[in-house]
Amino acid sequence: MPHLEAEIGVIHGRLVEGVRIPFKQDIFFETVILPGFSDTHAHPQVIDAGLSPGRIALWSNSYEWLETRRLAVDEAMVRRDLGLSARLAELALKRMALEGVTLAAFTGVLEANLKARLRVSPGPRLVLLPTLMDREGWSRPGEVSRLYEKYGNYLEDDYLRPGIFLHSLRMASRETFSGAVDLALRGRMPLGLHLSEGVSEARYFARAIGGYKRLPRIVAVHCINDDPGRLGVRCSSCPASNMLLYGKTRSSLRGVTSFGSDWPHLIGSMPRHLGLITRLYPASLGEIMFRATTGGYMDYGVSHHGDFVAYDAPLESVIEGEALPRMVSVGGEVVVEEGRLTLTGESLEDIVEETAEIVKYAVELYGNGLMPHIPGEEAVGDIAKRLDADSSLNLVRELLWV
Numbered sequence: 001m002p003h004l005e006a007e008i009g010v011i012h013g014r015l016v017e018g019v020r021i022p023f024k025q026d027i028f029f030e031t032v033i034l035p036g037f038s039d040t041h042a043h044p045q046v047i048d049a050g051l052s053p054g055r056i057a058l059w060s061n062s063y064e065w066l067e068t069r070r071l072a073v074d075e076a077m078v079r080r081d082l083g084l085s086a087r088l089a090e091l092a093l094k095r096m097a098l099e100g101v102t103l104a105a106f107t108g109v110l111e112a113n114l115k116a117r118l119r120v121s122p123g124p125r126l127v128l129l130p131t132l133m134d135r136e137g138w139s140r141p142g143e144v145s146r147l148y149e150k151y152g153n154y155l156e157d158d159y160l161r162p163g164i165f166l167h168s169l170r171m172a173s174r175e176t177f178s179g180a181v182d183l184a185l186r187g188r189m190p191l192g193l194h195l196s197e198g199v200s201e202a203r204y205f206a207r208a209i210g211g212y213k214r215l216p217r218i219v220a221v222h223c224i225n226d227d228p229g230r231l232g233v234r235c236s237s238c239p240a241s242n243m244l245l246y247g248k249t250r251s252s253l254r255g256v257t258s259f260g261s262d263w264p265h266l267i268g269s270m271p272r273h274l275g276l277i278t279r280l281y282p283a284s285l286g287e288i289m290f291r292a293t294t295g296g297y298m299d300y301g302v303s304h305h306g307d308f309v310a311y312d313a314p315l316e317s318v319i320e321g322e323a324l325p326r327m328v329s330v331g332g333e334v335v336v337e338e339g340r341l342t343l344t345g346e347s348l349e350d351i352v353e354e355t356a357e358i359v360k361y362a363v364e365l366y367g368n369g370l371m372p373h374i375p376g377e378e379a380v381g382d383i384a385k386r387l388d389a390d391s392s393l394n395l396v397r398e399l400l401w402v
């Protein structure tokens with residue numbers, strides 16, 4: 001029987017020297033990661049976060065950011081444009097595959113994200129987390145329920161897992177919250193929500209879940225200020241976007257079950273942020289790698305059978321966020337070969353170029369004439385390097401990185 005061999009492997013977060021596993025062909029790599037990376041929180045329709053070149057930590061929490069940020073592109077209009085939203089989700093999914101993500105979770109527009117996954121096949125496994133919010137232009141539970149009924153045939157397996165995403169506690173009425181909980185319970189779906197993103201929400205959360213006899217699996221996102229374990233929830237931490245917006249992130253890995261990138265179009269997907277993550281939590285490479293891979297699959301209850309990412313690069317450059325995979329496999333099917341998508345032959349460079357084109361198009365249609373600031377994964381790498389020099393978690397406000 002042919003085998004895949006690698007000098008070094010990370011298998012469920014554990015370092016293994018000399019990996020040899022049955023595979024459909026004899027093939028050799030320097031490093032293999034098994035299962036592949038899970039990026040458990042991403043907004044594929046976000047092409048503008050109100051960021052400014054050279055500045056980080058302009059806000060102290062998510063509510064302040066939502067109220068005061070200045071966007072160059074009208075995000076409600078982008079969301080309403082199903083064609084554009086689907087194209088953005090497709091590019092995000094392709095980018096993730098090329099960066100080593102085998103499981104992604106997408107918030108935002110349900111139909112657009114579903115379309116994207118059907119187009120990018122073979123591609124990463126996808127958890128659909130349509131966003132619910134009591135604001136003009138966003139979905140309510142009833143609408144999402146109807147859409148899930150309509151598209152039920154596509155959601156049959158581990159490659160496309162339905163879920164629900166409640167934007168945040170303060171953006172949801174009691175009725176929307178209970179609608180989301182009911183929907184998640186009925187469909188045995190995970191329920192995600194932004195929580196404690198710069199401000200403690202433990203009391204709010206306790207009040208919201210009080211009175212329920214049964215709750216769905218809850219994956220809270222960010223959890224900077226509260227210990228998610230004590231709240232009884234899993235937690236997808238997004239260190240890169242947290243550092244960019246607030247200059248702080250969760251102070252320890254306690255309660256963190258996986259990692260997310262938040263904005264793949266703006267800063268790349270989660271594997272590109274490993275350099276930052278390993279510097280934030282320097283004592284625990286195994287714990288980081290477990291969360292960066294298996295942890296996300298556990299968050300959403302998805303199979304990882306046949307998933308791996310393999311590199312012609314040393315492990316050090318993988319955990320620096322610098323190496324790109326030569327091969328990516330999902331469910332035993334090769335999604336990326338020789339650094340290109342097997343579906344289309346596109347490389348990461350192609351996808352980044354196509355994304356720049358589509359951003360330009362979105363700005364022309366729905367922008368105010370200015371281009372949004374897209375910091376790129378380099379900006380995250382720069383914060384990591386600054387942490388090398390100054391290990392304090394709270395970077396100085398308005399710190400210049402260029």
Ligand SMILES: [Zn+2]
Pocket residue numbers: 041043194221262
């Ligand atoms: Zn988010």
